[in-house]
Each structure stands twice: as C-alpha cells, then as structure tokens.
Amino acid sequence: MKVLVTVKEVAEVADDFEIEGTEVGERYLEYDLNEWDDYAVEEAVQLKEDGPAEEVVTVTIGPERAEETIRMALAKGADRAVRIWDDALEEPDMLDVETKTNLLSAVVEEEAPDLVLTGVQSGDDALGATGVSLADQIGFQWGAVVNALDYDHDAGVAHVHRELEGGVEELTDIELPAVLTIQTGINEPRYASLRGIRQAQSKEIAPKSLADLGLDAGAVESDLTLTSMYEPESESDAELFEGDASDTAGKLATVLREKGVAE
Amino acid sequence: MSDVLAVTEHRRGELRDVSYEVISAGRDLADETGGDLHLAVIGGDTERFAEDLDREGVDVIHTVDEGEEFNHDVYVQAVEALHADLDPQVLLMPNSVNGLDYAPAVANRLDLPLATDAVGLDYDDGLTVTREMYGSKVETTVKVGGDRQAVTIRDAEWPAAEGVGDAEVSAFEADIDADSGSTVTGFEEVGGGDVDISEADFIVSIGRGIEEEENLDLIRDLVEATDATLASSRPIVDNGWLPKNRQVGQSGKVVTPDVYLAIGISGAVQHVAGMKGADTIIAINTDPNAPIFDIADYGIVGDLFEVVPELIEEFE
Ligand SMILES: Cc1cc2nc3c(=O)[nH]c(=O)nc-3n(C[C@H](O)[C@H](O)[C@H](O)COP(=O)(O)OP(=O)(O)OC[C@H]3O[C@@H](n4cnc5c(N)ncnc54)[C@H](O)[C@@H]3O)c2cc1C
Numbered sequence: 278m279k280v281l282v283t284v285k286e287v288a289e290v291a292d293d294f295e296i297e298g299t300e301v302g303e304r305y306l307e308y309d310l311n312e313w314d315d316y317a318v319e320e321a322v323q324l325k326e327d328g329p330a331e332e333v334v335t336v337t338i339g340p341e342r343a344e345e346t347i348r349m350a351l352a353k354g355a356d357r358a359v360r361i362w363d364d365a366l367e368e369p370d371m372l373d374v375e376t377k378t379n380l381l382s383a384v385v386e387e388e389a390p391d392l393v394l395t396g397v398q399s400g401d402d403a404l405g406a407t408g409v410s411l412a413d414q415i416g417f418q419w420g421a422v423v424n425a426l427d428y429d430h431d432a433g434v435a436h437v438h439r440e441l442e443g444g445v446e447e448l449t450d451i452e453l454p455a456v457l458t459i460q461t462g463i464n465e466p467r468y469a470s471l472r473g474i475r476q477a478q479s480k481e482i483a484p485k486s487l488a489d490l491g492l493d494a495g496a497v498e499s500d501l502t503l504t505s506m507y508e509p510e511s512e513s514d515a516e517l518f519e520g521d522a523s524d525t526a527g528k529l530a531t532v533l534r535e536k537g538v539a540e
Numbered sequence: 541m542s543d544v545l546a547v548t549e550h551r552r553g554e555l556r557d558v559s560y561e562v563i564s565a566g567r568d569l570a571d572e573t574g575g576d577l578h579l580a581v582i583g584g585d586t587e588r589f590a591e592d593l594d595r596e597g598v599d600v601i602h603t604v605d606e607g608e609e610f611n612h613d614v615y616v617q618a619v620e621a622l623h624a625d626l627d628p629q630v631l632l633m634p635n636s637v638n639g640l641d642y643a644p645a646v647a648n649r650l651d652l653p654l655a656t657d658a659v660g661l662d663y664d665d666g667l668t669v670t671r672e673m674y675g676s677k678v679e680t681t682v683k684v685g686g687d688r689q690a691v692t693i694r695d696a697e698w699p700a701a702e703g704v705g706d707a708e709v710s711a712f713e714a715d716i717d718a719d720s721g722s723t724v725t726g727f728e729e730v731g732g733g734d735v736d737i738s739e740a741d742f743i744v745s746i747g748r749g750i751e752e753e754e755n756l757d758l759i760r761d762l763v764e765a766t767d768a769t770l771a772s773s774r775p776i777v778d779n780g781w782l783p784k785n786r787q788v789g790q791s792g793k794v795v796t797p798d799v800y801l802a803i804g805i806s807g808a809v810q811h812v813a814g815m816k817g818a819d820t821i822i823a824i825n826t827d828p829n830a831p832i833f834d835i836a837d838y839g840i841v842g843d844l845f846e847v848v849p850e851l852i853e854e855f856e
Contacts, residue, residue, distance in 0.1 A: 290674045292827040301678065371682070374644060374654050397640070401674055404656050405635075406644035413645035418721040419612070421641035440791050441551070441637045444731040444784075447610075452721035458640070462778035500653030500685040504668065508829070509679040515823070515836040525840045526850030529822065532838055536820055538742035538799045539766035539855060 278430070278453075280321040281390035282355065283381060283408070284335040285311040286346035287401040299370055299503040310346045313396025317459040319466040320426060321394050322354035329430045330392075332356050336384045338366070338377060344482055351477035352469035358482040359384055365487060369499035371402065376497045378410045383490035385415050392435070393456040397422050405458075412456035420451050424460040542575035545628040547619055548593060549636055550584050551610065552727070555592060558634040558693075563701035565661060565693050566632050567597035572663035573629045576600065579707070582618045583607040596703030602712040613720040615642040620649050621714040628688070630667060635692035637791075643692050652690040655682055659697045667691070675808055676831045696813065731793060733785040740769035743797045745788055745815070747773040749804015749825065749844055753781045758848055759803065765855040771795065773805045789814035804844050807832025824848070 286308050294305035310318075324330035335350045335358045337343050347358045361380050366372070385393065393412070398405035412419030424446070425438035439447040440460050451457070469477070487493060518525040533539040546566035548559035563579065570577040576599035581589045586603035593601055604618045619642070623631060631650075633643040635657045647654035659679075660670030667684045669691055684691070737743060744766065746759045756776075763770045770786060777787040788795055790810040800818035805811060807823070807830055815821070816835055823836040824844050833839050840847055 288674070290677050292829065294677075296678065299680070301674070374647065375651075378648060403671075403673065403675075404654075405640050406647075406654055406656050408644075409641060410644035410648045410654075413616070413648040419641075419645070420722065421612075422637045438728070439637065439641070441727075442556075442790050443794070444729060444792060445551075446728045446730055447724055448726045448728060450723045450725055455721075461774065465780065501655060502683040502685065503680055504683050505681045506673075506678050507680075509672070509676070509831075509834075511834055513834045513836065515833050515839045517833075517839045517841060522842060522846035523850045525842060526847050526854055529824075529838070529840060529847075529851060530854035532820075532822065533742075533766065533799065533801075536799050538797075539768065 278324070278330045278391040279332045279334065279388065280324055280330045281385065281388055281393045282314070282317050282321045282333060282335045282350070283393070283395040284314045284318065284337045284347060284350050285396070285399050286337065286339050286343040287311045287399050289400065296506050296508065299506045301506070308342065308346065310349050311396050311399045313398055313459060313461060315466045316461050316463050317394040317396050318350045318353055318355060319464045320459055323464060324428065325354065329428055334359065334388055334390070336381060337361070338372070338380055347482055348477045349469055351480045352473035353467055354473065357480055359388070359485055360482050361485045361490065363487040363497070365494045365497050369497070370503045371499060371501050372497070373499040373501040374404060374406045374410050376499055377407045378414050379492060379496040380490065381407070381411050382414045383492055384485070385411070391454050393417065395456065395458050397458045397460050408456050408458035418451045418453070418455040419457065420449055420455065421458045422460050423457045424463045426457065426463065542573040543578055543626060543628040544570040544573060544575060544630050544632060545578045545580060545622060545626055546632040547580045547582070547634070548589070549610070549634050549638060550581070550589060553584065555589055556636065557700060558636055558695040559593065560595065560700035561695060561698040562632055562634055562693060563593070563595055563598060564698040567701065569630055569632070569661050569663055575629060578602060578626055578628065580604065580619060580622055582615055583609065583611070590709045594705045594707045594709070595701040596705045597701060598705045598707040600708045600710060602710055604712050604714055606714070606716050607718065609724060610638045611718065611724060612642040612645065613722065614716055614718055616645045616649065617716045618714045619646045622712060623650055630663070630688070631690040633690070633692045635694050639692050643690065647690040650690070652688055653684050653686040654690045654692070655684050656692045658691050658693045661691065661693070675806060677829065694809065731785040731787065733783055735769065735785065737769055737771045737786060737788065738793050738795050740795065741798045742766065742768045743771050743795055743799070744768040744801045744803065745771040745773065745805060746776060746803050747805030748775040750776070753779070756781060758845070762848055762852050765852045768801070773811050802832050802836070803848065805832055806830045807835065
C-alpha cells in the first residue's frame with residue numbers, strides 16, 4: 278500500500294505584529310509544519326513501520342522555502358516528497374479549496390496512492406476543507422476529523438473514529454482507497470532524530486509546475502479574494518491586574534477569596 | 541434564484557443548536573439577497589424536526605427521509621439534488637464536525653466556491669464573508685466569487701432562531717444511492733473516569749503555555765493549595781499529559797464553574813466553546829492580544845512561571 282500525506286508549511290504570527298494591507302508583515306511570521314499534518318505524517322509512518330504501507334510520499338503546495346519543512350517530514354520517516362509550485366500561485370493571497378483540490382488530484386493521479394492522509398485543517402487559513410474536497414474529486418471514500426485509525430489490510434477497510442462534539446465519537450468503516458483528515462491526539466508525533474535528519478538530506482523532493490501536472494493557469498484561479506485584514510476589535514472589559522508577579526498574584530488571590538472559591 | 545438554502549443538523553434524535561443558528565444566519569442573508577429561506581432536514585425523525593424548525597422567518601422546509609443518523613454520502617447527494625432543484629444563491633451549512641465531512645464534497649460536486657467557518661456574512665452585490673486566520677489573531681473579509689456560493693458557518697456566532705413560523709413543509713424525493721464504501725457502525729462516549737470537571741466550582745485550567753510535562757507539577761501545587769479542580773486545553777491531552785476527561789472544549793467537556801482560571805491558554809474558539817459559561821473567567825497569559833482576554837473578567841498579562849508560584853504562596 279502506498280500512503281500519500283499532504284504536508285503544509287504554515288505561517289505563525291508573533292505576539293506583536295503589524296498588518297500591511299491584507300497581509301501580516303513578513304517579519305512577524307515564522308514558518309512551521311502544520312500541527313495537524315504532523316499527526317498525519319506520524320500516522321503514515323506508523324503504517325509503514327507496522328507493515329501495511331510500503332511507501333510514504335508527502336505532497337506540498339509551497340515555494341522553495343517550504344523545503345525546510347518538507348525535510349522535517351522526511352526526517353520523521355516519509356520516503357520522498359513532491360512539491361508543487363508555479364509563478365501563477367504567487368498571485369492570489371489566498372488559495373481556494375478548488376485550486377488545492379485541482380493541484381492535489383493531479384498528484385494523486387500520478388502517484389496512485391491507496392490512502393491519502395491530510396490534517397483536519399491548517400493553522401493559518403483554517404479552511405478545513407481540502408481533504409474531503411479532494412476525496413470527492415478523485416472518487417475516493419473519505420472520513421473527516423479522524424482520531425483513531427485501525428487498518429484491516431486483508432479487508433482493505435479502515436476502521437476509524439471520528440471525533441464529534443461533546444466527547445462523542447462516531448465509529449465508521451471506510452473502504453480503501455480513501456482520504457482521511459487527521460485530528461491532533463491520534464498518536465504521538467516523533468521528533469526527528471539526528472540520523473533521520475541526515476537521511477532526509479538525500480531523499481528526493483520532486484518539484485512540479487502546473488505544466489508538469491498537465492494543468493494550466495485556469496486551474497489556479499482563486500474564487501476567494503481577501504478584501505481586508507484587521508485585528509479583531511477587543512470586546513474585552515477585563516480588569517487587568519497591574520504590577521509585578523507578586524502584586525498581580527496578590528490581587529488575583531483577593532478575587533478568588535471574594536468569589537468564595539479559595540481560602 | 542436569489543434564495544438561501546440552509547442545511548440543519550441532528551444527532552441521536554436531537555436537533556443540534558447550530559440548526560437554529562443557521563436559520564438566523566440564513567434569514568439575514570435572504571433579506572439581503574431578496575429571496576426566500578429554505579431549510580433542509582435530512583434523515584432522522586424529519587417530521588418532528590420540521591415542526592421544531594418552523595421558526596419565524598423560515599419559508600420552506602424540505603424533508604429528506606433517508607436514514608436515521610448522519611451519513612455523508614446521503615447528505616452530499618440530498619444537498620446536491622436540492623440545490624439542483626432550487627438553484628439558491630447561497631448554500632449555508634454548519635461548520636460542525638459533520639459539516640466538515642460533507643460540505644467540501646458538496647461544493648466540489650456543484651462546482652461552488654466554498655468559504656468555511658464564517659463568523660459574519662454580508663450580501664451586497666456579491667457575497668462577502670468574515671472569517672478568522674492564524675488562530676483568531678486576525679480577522680479577514682473575503683469576497684467569494686462565482687455565480688453561486690457555498691458557506692459553512694461557525695456555531696454559536698448567530699443567535700438561535702425563535703418564534704413560531706408558518707413554513708411550508710415539503711417532502712423531497714431525492715434519488716439517493718446510500719450503498720457506498722463507508723458505513724457508520726456506532727457511537728462511543730469518551731472522557732469518563734475519576735472526576736467530572738463539569739461539576740466543579742473552581743477550575744484551574746492549563747494550556748500549551750506550560751511547555752513541558754514536568755512543569756505540570758507547578759499547576760498541581762496550585763490546585764492543591766486552592767482546592768481547585770484541574771482541567772486543560774486540548775494540546776495537554778493530545779500530549780498524553782492529562783487524561784481526556786480533563787479536556788475542556790468543543791470535543792471535550794462543557795464546564796460552568798463559578799471561576800475558571802485559564803493559565804497559558806490562548807482561547808481558541810474550540811476551547812472557548814467549553815468554558816464561556818463560567819461565571820467568572822480569569823486569564824494569565826504573556827500575550828496581551830490572546831483572544832482569551834476578550835472573554836475574561838480579570839486578567840494578568842504575565843509569565844505563568846512567575847505568577848503561579850506567587851499565587852501558591854498566597855494560599856499556603
Ligand atoms: C475539530 C477541532 C476540535 C477541537 N477541540 C478542542 C477542544 O475541545 N478543546 C481545546 O482546548 N481545543 C480544541 N481544539 C484545538 C484548538 O483549536 C486549539 O489548538 C487549542 O485550544 C489551543 O490550546 P492552547 O490555548 O493551550 O495552546 P496555544 O493556542 O498554543 O496557546 C498557548 C498560550 O500560552 C501562552 N503562553 C506561552 N507561554 C506562556 C507563559 N510562560 N506564561 C503565560 N502564558 C504563556 C501563549 O501566549 C498562548 O496564548 C480543537 C480543534 C479542532 C480543529
């Protein structure tokens with residue numbers, strides 16, 4: 278079985294930052310592997326270590342800078358990576374779901390995986406829609422927000438738990454080929470070992486342009502346009518305690534005593 | 541053609557709150573598009589659900605009798621067929637876990653641009669959606685192109701629709717092939733165990749700001765000194781540092797203590813869903829812009845590793 282994992286490099290915003298137009302200023306951004314994808318990579322690598330998967334391939338839509346993040350996934354045990362980028366992708370400030378679906382389905386066509394794992398959402402855009410949209414496009418089965426996966430190789434069925442609201446999980450059987458969107462907590466993502474990091478250096482990251490994927494610029498015309506970005510107006514009327522740690526702790530203690538919850 | 545179609549949601553025989561919220565969002569939007577508000581209720585006891593959903597402002601309720609519980613194949617096909625029939629301007633769906641499991645497929649199949657997790661909607665010569673990015677640090681407005689649009693809405697952002705309406709109820713016969721490669725086999729409750737944090741009067745809750753498992757001892761000391769109940773945000777449970785029954789939030793427990801002390805917790809929407817009902821909310825966080833301060837009554841902008849030891853001393 279071949280597993281394809283979508284891996285996104287996400288931007289994280291510093292505590293203090295400035296907005297420039299419809300973007301956060303570049304100098305306030307730090308890039309990292311998307312939290313949810315980290316769990317998806319781990320799940321795939323475990324499938325390989327446990328037997329059913331022969332190969333784990335990652336796919337990323339991102340500029341060259343993203344290779345640092347891709348190497349992280351490779352260091353954790355993915356075998357090789359595909360990176361999609363094209364000048365046409367520089368333009369839109371927000372890639373819509375359809376664009377990502379078009380790009381990723383072209384890679385699925387090339388790679389023909391049995392199982393695709395994505396994160397539930399990305400930490401920056403938080404659209405949370407790519408995995409299920411992709412599944413529909415390529416005619417795979419799917420399951421969203423999966424927090425337990427037990428794969429039955431003989432039957433070709435994934436027994437999954439979908440984490441619903443309020444501490445309830447849905448138990449679902451999904452036939453492969455399938456796309457699963459992976460929720461945090463499903464496993465314990467490993468740290469990349471030094472050896473893994475060294476090995477990752479020699480693993481392949483194949484760059485793909487739109488033309489390589491047999492697509493034209495029409496495939497990446499985004500229907501979503503950011504028209505403004507701002508810091509949400511704080512509706513806060515919180516009383517902030519001023520002073521050093523001992524002053525603020527003292528005031529907090531007084532409130533807790535007044536409320537009668539601590540003595 | 542300028543109508544709005546909103547899809548409701550139910551689980552284990554009960555309509556979920558977001559079903560009433562999607563009515564409010566849909567009514568406002570339909571007023572702006574100048575069309576009718578159509579609701580879809582798919583599966584379960586559709587007759588009883590339709591009665592309950594007949595609130596002020598709803599024009600037509602379409603019932604699709606197919607299955608008891610949510611099944612994404614059924615939902616995708618039912619919504620697709622209804623959309624083809626009604627040709628609404630905007631299709632609204634909940635941004636719930638089940639919404640995440642069918643809305644993107646519907647949008648893909650109908651070739652509709654999709655904007656998810658909307659916290660605001662505005663229709664004026666086209667659809668504009670307000671949503672958040674970077675874990676609620678910024679808000680954005682997004683213009684959604686195309687002739688027709690699909691949107692999922694965040695729960696608890698719109699008020700629940702009230703009042704009794706006089707909607708037309710219409711049984712919709714969709715040609716649904718429910719025989720697919722995915723089967724729901726049951727449900728499971730998680731998070732039982734030694735304590736029920738939903739019963740607690742005073743909760744000390746810790747988030748990712750604690751950094752390392754060893755540092756939890758500091759919070760345990762505070763809990764002991766103040767006789768509080770220990771809870772946490774999701775990452776602490778994901779890391780296996782605390783059991784699942786301690787998790788507060790959308791996928792954890794809903795708590796309503798007299799005081800909720802959030803330490804090193806940013807206040808992500810899924811966390812807030814579980815604790816916004818606390819009488820008094822107090823936050824300790826190094827980031828003055830953390831969203832938790834928006835709902836806090838009292839706050840300390842400071843380092844938990846400096847403040848918490850002092851706080852323990854106050855009670856020892
Ligand atoms: C479908 C779904 C369901 C989810 N369900 C839940 C749920 O039930 N419950 C839940 O909690 N989350 C849930 N989440 C996750 C949620 O989106 C957030 O990722 C999570 O709540 C963040 O936890 P946090 O606030 O502890 O961590 P972070 O967001 O990382 O925040 C850590 C905070 O600590 C502060 N900090 C750092 N160092 C210090 C210090 N020394 N002193 C003081 N402050 C410090 C930082 O400024 C920051 O604000 C869910 C997500 C999804 C997609």
